[in-house]
Amino acid sequence: VAKTPDRIFKVILVGDSNVGKSSAIQRFCFNTFSDDRRPTLDITFQMKTIVTAQGVTSLQIWDSAGQERFRSVPRLYFRKADGVMLLYDVTNETSLKNVRSWISNIKESAGNNAVIMLLGNKVDKQRTVTWEEGHAVALQCKAVFLEISAKSGENVPQAFEALTRILKEREEGDMGIPPSTGTPLGETIEVTSNNRTERFDVARL
Amino acid sequence: VIERQGRLYWTKLVEAGKKQRKNWLQQWVVLLANNLLFYKDQKQAVMTKSTPHGRPDSSCDLRGAVVDWARDKSSKKNVLELKTVRGLSLLLQHEDITTIQKWLTAIKVTIQRAIQNTTSINTLNLESIKLQNRNSRDRDEDDEDDHKKKKDKKKKSKAPSRHGSDAKNSDKVRSKLRKFINRRPTMESLQERGIIKETVFGCPLEKLCEKEQTHIPNFIKLCVAEVERRGLEVDGIYRVSGNLSHVQKLRYMIDRDEPVNLSEPEWEDIHLVTGALKMFLRELPEPVIPFAFFDKFVTACKMQDQPQRLKSTKALVQALPAVNRETLTYLMQHFRRVVERSSQNRMQIQNIAIVFGPTLLLKPPEDSQSRPDSGGSSMAIYMAFQNQIIDYMLSGFESIFLK
Numbered sequence: 001v002a003k004t005p006d007r008i009f010k011v012i013l014v015g016d017s018n019v020g021k022s023s024a025i026q027r028f029c030f031n032t033f034s035d036d037r038r039p040t041l042d043i044t045f046q047m048k049t050i051v052t053a054q055g056v057t058s059l060q061i062w063d064s065a066g067q068e069r070f071r072s073v074p075r076l077y078f079r080k081a082d083g084v085m086l087l088y089d090v091t092n093e094t095s096l097k098n099v100r101s102w103i104s105n106i107k108e109s110a111g112n113n114a115v116i117m118l119l120g121n122k123v124d125k126q127r128t129v130t131w132e133e134g135h136a137v138a139l140q141c142k143a144v145f146l147e148i149s150a151k152s153g154e155n156v157p158q159a160f161e162a163l164t165r166i167l168k169e170r171e172e173g174d175m176g177i178p179p180s181t182g183t184p185l186g187e188t189i190e191v192t193s194n195n196r197t198e199r200f201d202v203a204r205l
Numbered sequence: 206v207i208e209r210q211g212r213l214y215w216t217k218l219v220e221a222g223k224k225q226r227k228n229w230l231q232q233w234v235v236l237l238a239n240n241l242l243f244y245k246d247q248k249q250a251v252m253t254k255s256t257p258h259g260r261p262d263s264s265c266d267l268r269g270a271v272v273d274w275a276r277d278k279s280s281k282k283n284v285l286e287l288k289t290v291r292g293l294s295l296l297l298q299h300e301d302i303t304t305i306q307k308w309l310t311a312i313k314v315t316i317q318r319a320i321q322n323t324t325s326i327n328t329l330n331l332e333s334i335k336l337q338n339r340n341s342r343d344r345d346e347d348d349e350d351d352h353k354k355k356k357d358k359k360k361k362s363k364a365p366s367r368h369g370s371d372a373k374n375s376d377k378v379r380s381k382l383r384k385f386i387n388r389r390p391t392m393e394s395l396q397e398r399g400i401i402k403e404t405v406f407g408c409p410l411e412k413l414c415e416k417e418q419t420h421i422p423n424f425i426k427l428c429v430a431e432v433e434r435r436g437l438e439v440d441g442i443y444r445v446s447g448n449l450s451h452v453q454k455l456r457y458m459i460d461r462d463e464p465v466n467l468s469e470p471e472w473e474d475i476h477l478v479t480g481a482l483k484m485f486l487r488e489l490p491e492p493v494i495p496f497a498f499f500d501k502f503v504t505a506c507k508m509q510d511q512p513q514r515l516k517s518t519k520a521l522v523q524a525l526p527a528v529n530r531e532t533l534t535y536l537m538q539h540f541r542r543v544v545e546r547s548s549q550n551r552m553q554i555q556n557i558a559i560v561f562g563p564t565l566l567l568k569p570p571e572d573s574q575s576r577p578d579s580g581g582s583s584m585a586i587y588m589a590f591q592n593q594i595i596d597y598m599l600s601g602f603e604s605i606f607l608k
Binding site: 018038066095 | 441444445446447448449450474476480483484487551555556560561563564588592
């Protein structure tokens with residue numbers, strides 16, 4: 001039975017070149033992975049519907065190019081984005097260092113309203129950036145933090161589901177439920193999927 | 206004189222006649238004789254001599270305003286609605302019913318007193334107060350139209366006290382500022398007089414080569430040599446980004462003509478070098494393949510007949526100004542060597558083409574500027590050509606550039 005979504009959220013993936021933005025989308029939307037991807041050029045988007053106990057939600061997931069030449073392009077797409085997934089590569093310290101400049105880019109063009117999620121990709125590989133380092137940056141930037149692997153699929157659906165949940169909760173907050181009932185800063189929210197409970201840290205709400 | 210202060214939830218409902226999306230904020234709210242001020246927290250509300258009203262985030266003029274319980278405006282309980290003469294409508298809310306009642310009475314009393322004050326000053330009857338309010342609103346709107354840019358600043362500093370003398374004073378300041386800004390010399394005149402110089406980055410290719418007495422900019426040679434020395438086998442060379450702040454540092458040093466040794470540990474990360482090279486190419490006022498050649502290369506690239514395609518592309522490369530041709534050949538030669546190691550660095554011809562297509566050739570700017578909104582689809586089309594052209598130049602390198 002085809003279900004119509006209650007709400008469509010616009011989510012955009014950004015981050016340095018070669019951190020795995022397109023791969024993360026490929027994993028989430030088609031559950032596949034290809035080792036040899038070309039750099040992304042233009043901007044494309046995918047739709048994915050998530051069914052939860054609360055209802056049906058669609059995500060409009062935008063993929064952007066990470067090459068410096070296109071630094072200015074994603075800005076146009078930040079507008080009206082509900083959520084931003086900012087990726088870095090746990091095998092590449094530079095990509096984490098550049099997170100700050102991405103954050104200021106996002107703040108400049110999307111305003112302070114977008115929910116930002118910081119994702120460390122490629123945890124299947126030999127890492128050079130620790131979980132703590134990524135987490136510290138996420139706390140500073142007031143972003144939700146999670147480590148994923150587009151190759152093995154670890155935490156990928158959880159990341160998208162968590163973002164959806166946060167967006168939904170926030171929107172309900174906007175609809176008149178006093179903000180004080182939202183998840184307080186730094187508390188852990190639970191996302192259940194595949195009969196498994198993942199716990200992760202919410203630094204922002 | 207503070208009538209009342211405390212924490213409240215509030216949101217805009219209507220602004221300048223337009224309905225706003227609700228955005229409930231909990232802020233420190235202060236009620237003054239004529240104004241309601243909103244602060245991020247209590248600290249911001251500390252009043253000092255230099256900032257007589259602290260640092261409010263926003264404010265609202267109460268003169269002529271109406272306040273009452275808001276019903277059906279929000280699903281929250283204990284909500285007040287405040288409407289001002291300027292078409293602004295706010296909702297105020299507090300969990301505690303007695304607190305919100307106190308606020309309601311305080312605001313009502315303040316508004317009433319503000320009305321009495323105006324009447325006593327103007328010795329006019331109630332009917333003309335409305336008129337007077339409307340006049341003051343008109344005046345405010347005019348102000349805003351004139352000085353939209355300074356609107357935010359003005360709101361913060363001036364909104365609390367709108368008196369005639371103040372307005373005159375700030376008009377003076379405004380005209381002074383405007384004169385000052387208009388008197389500033391333009392970028393072009395500064396460049397002409399040599400005050401601002403584009404030394405390396407952002408300097409036209411031709412000028413740079415003339416200055417350096419070469420056909421290929423020294424900086425390109427420097428970067429290429431370094432990449433060939435230690436970067437050819439690095440995974441994703443040219444695709445992976447370098448740390449932006451370090452790339453900027455390298456750029457700054459090059460622009461200041463400071464001696465740079467890329468083999469120093471500071472530049473250990475090879476992606477800094479590639480990042481700086483990409484930045485250099487990007488910052489050229491006109492790309493290595495000049496704007497005038499863009500459409501010609503596209504036409505040549507679209508040809509189906511292979512010998513014809515080769516012939517046209519080759520002729521176009523030959524027609525490039527000497528500096529551009531030699532720089533392009535030099536870069537292509539280098540990219541060939543990168544591609545030869547694609548089993549190690551995973552940079553096949555297509556990948557190099559995607560990274561450098563939009564860097565080496567660009568559609569002339571006037572086209573994209575005249576239709577800024579149509580960027581989406583037409584951009585995708587010419588982007589595909591940018592890559593195809595570089596792809597073709599790389600795969601047919603020997604026959605296009607060498608024979």
